Amino acid sequence: MDAYLLTWNPEKWSRDNLLEYIARIEAGEETVPWKAIKSTPPNSRVFLTKQGKGERGIFGSGTTVGEPFESPHFDEEEATAGKTAYFVNVKFEKLFDPIGGVKVDIAELLDIHPSAWRAQQSGTKLPYEAASKLETIWNERTGSFGSMYPDEIEPGDVYVEGAKKSVTVNRYERDRKARELCVAKWGSSCSVCSFHFEYVYGAIGRDFIHVHHLKPLSEIGVEYEVDPINDLRPVCPNCHAMLHRKSPALSIEELTALVKRYGKNV
Structure with a gap:
């Protein structure tokens, strides 16, 4: 499975919006849309990284669901000006508030690969070796062993x-x-x-x-x-x-x- 790097920059999309997403997922919502590139394939592994000021690094992981779609830009000013962006629905199995600390920081990421994390846009494909090493560290750091199965679905608590x-x-x-x-x-x-x-x-x-x-x-x-x-x-x-x-x-x-x-x- 290919892996892609999704990005979040609090200077462009507020923490309040991110916390709303976390709350929606905790309430049982299966997927939430995230900005990606048009060619992001379905059923791809994704990691979410914090960019911008302050501590940077990985704070979420999941899988893409369905094809990317075009929608009004996430930035209100850009959307008002008529601009659009591509998004993909993501099923996050782990998503943390990065203000409390990212799970894999930028220094560790640079040790894994010197350039894979400098994504200019959300949805950049990760080199296989970098993705594999990150997956190992991420599982150890978050206790994710056995948490994802390729054939799982995620209904709510009602059976x-x-x-x-x-x-x-x-x-x-x-x-x-x-x-x-x-x-x-x-x-x-x-x-x-x-x-x-x-x-x-x-x-x-x-x-x-x-x-x-x-x-x-x-x-x-x-x-x-x-x-x-x-x-x-x-x-x-x-x-x-x-x-x-x-x-x-x-x-x-x-x-x-x-x-x-x-x-x-x-």
Whole structure:
């Protein structure tokens, strides 16, 4: 996944506006628009950096959702003059008030890469090596291990979902809050093969696990309220994929039997 650098300068867009965004996200809003370049791809990793006076550095991270769109400029004077800018919706999984201190400061960033952070516009693509090193530091600094899954959705705190959905991995398996409650009950070991990511990969694997929905989609009515304890089970990505190789999906017990039967051949 490519990574891009979004920018915030309090001299151009006030802290009050930023705090409003943070409040909207905390209230459950899935995405907020941020200035970017026209070519910013969907599903791109983004880091948010503070520019201007005072402490500079990274204070937010997330993923772009959808294509960039043109809208009136964020600066009121520019907008009044008829100017526009490109924005992209961002799903922030971490966004802090930088006035309380950025999480990765400019000195650390310059140690990672001498020029990648001098973005002239919001939405600049980061060099792969710089993005990779920043991701590691960011995860260590913010405790983000296992917090982002490529197939997650972020509904609010209400677990009433729509009718059955014809996708290979259903949406109930991508509900972050439901996943957290499932893992809190059943732990982070795979329910099929017992694989535990932290035991193999160390801290970077802490709390990483997929969840599998036990109820067949054919049994889901018009409205359905997912029960994270009784309807979901933690499974590793490999076993999760194997469960969904059949339609309807294999049961946990069926796949466990296959692992016991053929696992000795590995």
